[in-house]
Amino acid sequence: QVQLVEFGGGLVQTGGSLKLSCAASGGAFSRYNMGWFRQAPGKEREFVASITWTGGRTYYADSVKGRFTVSRDNAKNTVSLQMNSLKPEDTAVYYCAADATYRAFPLREADFSSWGQGTQVTVSS
Secondary structure, rough: OOEEEEEEEEEEEEEOOOOEEEEEEEHHHHHHHHEEEEEEOOOOEEEEEEEEOOOOEEEEEEOOOOEEEEEEEEEOOOEEEEOOOOOHHOEEEEEEEEEOOOOOOOOOHHHEEHHHHHHHEEOOO
8 A cells, every 4th residue: 555745835915825745655756646635724635736646637616626736656655736826714734645546537535445644734815
């Protein structure tokens, strides 16, 4: 099973940018759909973005569309989430996740079987 470790969280002001990265090891990274989810205090974990194993399709939650960009580098076994125009409501723990089923639309938490430990993103107002 693939192991995932997220990097790049931190504190940023409203309107700022952060780039999260997730390093994968122990599995065939190029065969996994990859996703980003987040969980704010007192709320359920929610879908943020995903990218298919080929890199050919990306999906975004409406709340981040136009501000966040997901990408992958299969040569480096990494997936990234570029976050621009950050808002206080983006404050959450962000999780990287892997789906090994080649499904066409990796959107649900239940679609992903491997998870990282999470990285905190805090956007100050």
